[in-house]
């Protein structure tokens with residue numbers, strides 16, 4: 001038995017895998033495996049140090065002194081960062097910090113405010 005999900009369009013269970021997509025023979029629908037249908041969830045989930053899910057526009061607090069790359073400045077613990085934007089990559093938060101300008105942070109070093 002396969003454990004492929006049913007077709008999100010017509011709920012057919014006769015779906016099959018074709019390379020990296022799933023195909024429904026009944027309605028011809030094709031979709032990417034591994035992406036939940038209609039869940040409304042972003043495939044990329046970014047969590048703060050306590051496991052809270054972060055979203056674009058959130059305000060977070062820095063929980064660790066962070067050295068700013070290429071300078072001697074340090075973003076101090078407790079610094080509030082408003083209106084974050086989630087991005088892909090090692091540093092998954094794009095933001096602007098007063099006095100520092102545009103920065104990228106790691107979500108593991110912040111907590112949701």
Ligand SMILES: [Zn+2]
Pocket residue numbers: 007008009010011012024025026027028029
């Ligand atoms: Zn279908």
